[in-house]
Amino acid sequence: MATESVTSSILTSMSSGSGIDITKLARDLADVEKEPKENRITTAKTASEAKISAYAVLKFNVNQLVGVFNSLNDENELATPSASSSNDLKVKVSSTNGSTPSGNYDFSVSSLAAAQRNISNQFSSASESLNSGGAFSLSITTASGTSNTVSIAAGADTPQGIVSAINAANLDVAAALVAESDGTSPNYRVVLTGQTGSSNGFTVSSTLSDADLGFHDSSNGNSQTAGGINSQQSSADASISFNGLALTRSSNVLTDVIEGATVNLLDAHSSGDSTSITIASDRTTLKDKLQTLVSAYNDLRFALDEISDPESEEEEVGGALARDISIIRTVKDTIYRAITQDSSTASGSLNGLRDIGFNFSLSGDLNFDETTFDTVADTSFADVAMMLSAGTNDQSKYDGQAQGLAADAIETLDVLTDSIDGVFTTRTASARKAITDYETQLRELETRMEAVYERYLAQFTVMETLVNQLNSTRESLTDTWANMGNFNKK
Numbered sequence: 001m002a003t004e005s006v007t008s009s010i011l012t013s014m015s016s017g018s019g020i021d022i023t024k025l026a027r028d029l030a031d032v033e034k035e036p037k038e039n040r041i042t043t044a045k046t047a048s049e050a051k052i053s054a055y056a057v058l059k060f061n062v063n064q065l066v067g068v069f070n071s072l073n074d075e076n077e078l079a080t081p082s083a084s085s086s087n088d089l090k091v092k093v094s095s096t097n098g099s100t101p102s103g104n105y106d107f108s109v110s111s112l113a114a115a116q117r118n119i120s121n122q123f124s125s126a127s128e129s130l131n132s133g134g135a136f137s138l139s140i141t142t143a144s145g146t147s148n149t150v151s152i153a154a155g156a157d158t159p160q161g162i163v164s165a166i167n168a169a170n171l172d173v174a175a176a177l178v179a180e181s182d183g184t185s186p187n188y189r190v191v192l193t194g195q196t197g198s199s200n201g202f203t204v205s206s207t208l209s210d211a212d213l214g215f216h217d218s219s220n221g222n223s224q225t226a227g228g229i230n231s232q233q234s235s236a237d238a239s240i241s242f243n244g245l246a247l248t249r250s251s252n253v254l255t256d257v258i259e260g261a262t263v264n265l266l267d268a269h270s271s272g273d274s275t276s277i278t279i280a281s282d283r284t285t286l287k288d289k290l291q292t293l294v295s296a297y298n299d300l301r302f303a304l305d306e307i308s309d310p311e312s313e314e315e316e317v318g319g320a321l322a323r324d325i326s327i328i329r330t331v332k333d334t335i336y337r338a339i340t341q342d343s344s345t346a347s348g349s350l351n352g353l354r355d356i357g358f359n360f361s362l363s364g365d366l367n368f369d370e371t372t373f374d375t376v377a378d379t380s381f382a383d384v385a386m387m388l389s390a391g392t393n394d395q396s397k398y399d400g401q402a403q404g405l406a407a408d409a410i411e412t413l414d415v416l417t418d419s420i421d422g423v424f425t426t427r428t429a430s431a432r433k434a435i436t437d438y439e440t441q442l443r444e445l446e447t448r449m450e451a452v453y454e455r456y457l458a459q460f461t462v463m464e465t466l467v468n469q470l471n472s473t474r475e476s477l478t479d480t481w482a483n484m485g486n487f488n489k490k
Helices: 002-015 022-071 159-168 284-308 325-340 370-389 405-417 423-489
Strands: 080-085 091-095 103-111 115-119 136-142 147-152 174-179 188-196 202-206 231-233 238-242 245-249 262-265 275-282 358-360 366-368
Touching: 022 284, 022 325, 022 405, 022 423, 080 091, 091 275, 103 262, 136 159, 147 159, 159 174, 159 188, 188 202, 284 325, 284 366, 284 370, 325 405, 325 423, 370 405, 405 423
Parallel strands: none
Antiparallel strands: 080 275, 091 262, 103 238, 103 275, 115 188, 115 231, 136 147, 136 202, 174 188, 238 245, 358 366
């Protein structure tokens, strides 16, 4: 009985077989080996992706700061002066810029600047031949003695041809062909007009037999002027009184009497009369920009704090650069230097933003004291404009000249934002390369783990084959022992 029991136990054990899903077991074992390696690579890849997002956030915020400095880079954008005239039929201001000082300015115009205007002989038509179709030339000589030759081509020896040739020569004398009536067969005259100012007179001669075409005849049948004198108007300077100071100017458009303003003289005053120009400068525009600068700086500081804080609750980029302290320090130092540096065009007592109301709190936030700014701007706005913008507009950064604090700050920040070798560009490129490497590692890991799975599967297949062979032996022994038992009973 004991022998039968042992035999039965052995056979029962063998009869159970492997009882294992070898395909699942092979896969599970391969996955157990793969999972920690895959998680480690995936975690590193996710961290690199978060870094790219963090760099993008920082670059956006730095560019916001750059944008504010750009808005401070041109003098004419720093303030918005408004001008009014007590009589805009006599004198008015057509434009101002941020440097135009506030105040009241008195103008009295004795006479306007005038341009010399001469007329030719009378012609029966615009296409009348003046030299039998042949070429000829005109000589226009200025009051300074400069002579300019205008060639009239063969076949173009007409009043219209003269006008076209003179205008094509781009001289300081303009020509026009004027019909004396609107009838079906009007007579024509060529009208020459020079530049305003007493020094801009001119004379005309030609190679024709009528050498000056009537431009200098004392009597040429000109019905437009009494006595037929051909010179309709002589050149003359404007004569004005500006705040009691007697001035003459060659033009009726004045750009040098009120800084940053263009003044238009429109008509002469009666004796004792004058026009008052009032300019009020609204510096709200500049104050708003300076407040925007504060907001842009502090927003960037907040972003830096969130991105570098490992305990930040910001989902996408919070703590993304917690282990990259070097770039956090680089950005903080660079933006601080942009705010605190001296202007390349310091003016008066103003060297930098600190002199117009900027300061830092103990926590590092940027503040703007409007009271300090108002005090400085009221007394030294021209210095403010010079310090910020170098007193220029649309200045090229390549001209080699000092450009003011705004442009200086932009250049300082360029080390971060440059699209070729800026910090954000190079760090982003490095992170993208790392992601590519991690993706390669994941593919290689997948290939290796598939090979491990195949190895396990092959080993378990051999085991299963052996178990099946044992099961076959068991069945054979079972039959043999059963027959032996039957034999003993007999």
